Amino acid sequence: MPRKNALEVFLVFLRLGLTSFGGPIAHIGYFRAELVGRRRWLDDVAFSDLVALCQFLPGPASSQVGMALGLGRAGWPGLLAAWLGFTLPSAVAMILFAYGVAQYQDIAQSGWVHGFKVVAVAIVAQAIWGMARVLCPDVPRAALAILAALLTTLLPSSIGQILAIAVAGLLGRWWLNIEQPVGGHAHGYRVSRRIGVVALSLFTLPFVLLPVWAAATGSPVLSVLAGVYRAGGLVFGGGHVVLPLLQTAVVPSGAVSNADFIAGYGAAQAVPGPLFTFAAYLGAVARWPLHGWTGGLLLLATIFLPAFLVLAGALPFWESLRERRGVRMAMAGVNAGVVGILASAFYNPVWISAIHGKTDLALAIIAFGLLTFGRAPPVLVVAFAGLFGWIAAI
Incomplete structure (x- = not known):
């Protein structure tokens, strides 16, 4: 890719x-x-290899693909430009929605917002359905998903989620025996191994430093930042998996109510761009010293920071790393485990916060059918659920 501005x-x-x-x-x-097709920034082989890398890494895969494409096109300024361009539209929309929820408390109890909560049930169910078919196609991986669901149900905290990911990865490394062919060649992104080592070191430090700092100072801001960074750094298998990780970061502390959390998650389905911008909504609506635009942009940067660091750290080492069978088996186990984590979150907080009667259940089933079998665009399904909820509340 020739360098441009x-x-x-x-x-x-x-x-x-x-x-x-x-x-x-x-x-x-x-x-x-x-x-690839229209602008020909790179060819299909290079693009497919980049997608494979970003699916392998923790973080929002599509955003990481965009970051790498920007890096290859215009260097480090291009990486930042790609992230800003792809992220800001949905982030701004989510912060504006948070202002509505925060300033007009009746909104949080309105019928159309309840419709957003119900459609979140259908969207998470669709994510579990699709991910399970791809990531748990056999008995061993289905068993890892069930084990992860049990662990996160019995230990509904960040500790349970980290333990589930670690156990699934270790068992996958030693137990799974599946063929995952690797093809193509890594594309050059001009990131040195020295920069890669520095980036990986910076990626790991906040996992330790932020929780220790928060515990030592008792700061609610640092506690939320630690949880959101952890969510951004531990997400495997798709954007929806960020739901349980963020929920444990902001709801138990009281920074965000469960009702506001689920309403915002439903609204996030109606905007384009990465689902990780849900963090901007949480920062804007949270009851903490930082709120509004300041809190929203801070949590937005916090949740994407580990995605940038791990991408920069992995790019120089990808060609050798991707060939190691043990690493690929461990990642297959982790991917199966995140299906179980999402299944646990489907019950709590998504289901118990949204489904309060037969009408809610009917709406969730209709929305699931439209998304899964009708292939309806999510934005239209969210709009339909909001309208249905508003009419049902009259």
């Missing part, structure tokens, strides 16, 4: 950020059509 990268990704609905897999389809 960062402004070009920003404008291309801003357009994608305004129009890319449908979740990470759909985003990658938009990227391929625009940047």
